[in-house]
Each structure stands twice: as structure tokens, then as C-alpha cells.
Amino acid sequence: MLRIWGRTNSLNVQKALMALEEIGRPYARIDAGLAYGVNDTPAFRAMNPNGLVPVIDDEGFVLWESNAIVRYLASAYAPGVLWPLDACERAGAERWMDWQLTLLLAPLNAMFVPLVRNPGSGDPAAMAAARSACEAHFAMLDALLARQPYVTGAAFGMADCCIAPVAHRWLHLPLTRPDFPHLEGWFARVRARPSAKVLELPLS
Numbered sequence: 168m169l170r171i172w173g174r175t176n177s178l179n180v181q182k183a184l185m186a187l188e189e190i191g192r193p194y195a196r197i198d199a200g201l202a203y204g205v206n207d208t209p210a211f212r213a214m215n216p217n218g219l220v221p222v223i224d225d226e227g228f229v230l231w232e233s234n235a236i237v238r239y240l241a242s243a244y245a246p247g248v249l250w251p252l253d254a255c256e257r258a259g260a261e262r263w264m265d266w267q268l269t270l271l272l273a274p275l276n277a278m279f280v281p282l283v284r285n286p287g288s289g290d291p292a293a294m295a296a297a298r299s300a301c302e303a304h305f306a307m308l309d310a311l312l313a314r315q316p317y318v319t320g321a322a323f324g325m326a327d328c329c330i331a332p333v334a335h336r337w338l339h340l341p342l343t344r345p346d347f348p349h350l351e352g353w354f355a356r357v358r359a360r361p362s363a364k365v366l367e368l369p370l371s
């Protein structure tokens with residue numbers, strides 16, 4: 168059976184869990200990271216030398232990096248469903264996945280950590296800058312979702328698995344947000360999917 172290592176409150180783990188739920192492949196999850204430890208053991212580092220979650224082991228195929236995991240699961244088990252077969256649609260989806268990792272995540276974390284994980288730990292100026300970066304980034308996503316129903320394209324797909332956990336954090340941070348109706352409409356559609364149960368826990 169496929170195994171996945173990672174604590175459920177990690178957004179990177181949630182991406183992979185969402186993809187697993189979508190493809191319907193049975194899996195066993197092993198708690199790892201932060202209070203659970205495990206990710207600092209030699210056995211774990213033999214799988215992922217970064218010592219980070221998530222990691223999957225699919226019948227001997229070990230893979231780390233959340234977006235790579237989502238791409239693997241989508242292409243191996245859901246071609247034409249999570250994984251767009253059209254090269255342009257697939258590249259368009261991958262662009263938003265890369266954008267999430269390279270541009271969206273850092274400012275989101277710069278707010279999430281001081282607001283939720285280590286309350287009061289943030290520098291106010293850095294938090295203000297992170298907040299305006301997040302607002303600008305989510306405005307881009309809102310504009311995309313005004314033109315198409317899902318981040319992946321016409322149907323729910325791999326990019327939605329990668330961005331939903333980040334949007335979930337943003338939409339539940341204890342702060343006042345600009346009105347992004349298309350983002351919120353998309354998130355409501357995503358949240359109605361059975362796979363979104365992996366997001367249904369308080370931010371921590």
C-alpha cells in the first residue's frame with residue numbers, strides 16, 4: 168500500500184492528501200514533522216535528505232516535494248482527470264503550481280506563523296509587507312478564477328490540489344481580507360468535494 172509521511176496540519180502534506188483522496192488510491196499516513204518528530208531520523212532522511220514532509224513510498228518508489236508528489240499521483244493514476252492531457256492546459260496548470268511554491272507561499276507563511284503558529288512572533292513591518300504581497304497574489308488568482316472555474320482549467324485538477332490548502336489558510340487567517348468573490352466561489356466548490364475533508368481542521 169502507498170504510504171505517506173506527514174502531519175495533517177501541514178499545507179504541503181494536505182496537497183498530497185487531497186490528490187490521494189481524489190484518485191481514490193488506498194494509503195496509510197504516518198504522522199511526522201514538528202511535535203511528531205520522525206523526520207529527523209536516519210531512516211526518514213534516507214528517504215528525504217531534506218528532512219521535510221511530505222514523503223510518499225508507492226510500492227518502493229519514494230518521492231518528496233509536494234508538487235512533484237501531486238504531479239506523480241495525477242499523471243500515474245488520474246491522466247485526463249487530475250492531469251490534463253492537453254499540453255497547453257497542463258502547462259497552464261503547472262505554471263500556477265510553480266507560482267504557488269515560488270511566489271505565494273513565502274508571504275503567506277510570513278503571516279501564518281506569527282498569526283497562528285507562534286502568535287506574536289512577527290515583525291509588524293514584515294507582516295504588513297507580507298499581507299500586501301498576499302493580497303496582490305490572491306487578486307491574481309481571483310482574476311484567473313473569473314475566467315475559468317478551476318485553477319487547472321475547465322475541471323478540478325492537480326493545480327487545485329496544490330492551491331486549495333494555501334487558499335484555505337489565507338481565507339481562515341484572523342484578519343480582514345479584500346473581497347475576492349471568484350476566489351471564494353472556487354474555494355466553496357473545492358470545499359464541497361469529498362477530498363477537501365483533509366482541510367477540515369483548525370489552522371495550527
Ligand SMILES: N[C@@H](CCC(=O)N[C@@H](CS)C(=O)NCC(=O)O)C(=O)O
Pocket residue numbers: 177178179180199200201206218219220221231232233234
Ligand atoms: N518544498 C517542500 C517543502 C516541504 C516543507 O517545508 N515541509 C514542512 C511542512 S509544510 C516541514 O517538513 N517542516 C518541518 C516539520 O514539519 O518538522 C515541499 O513542497 O514538499
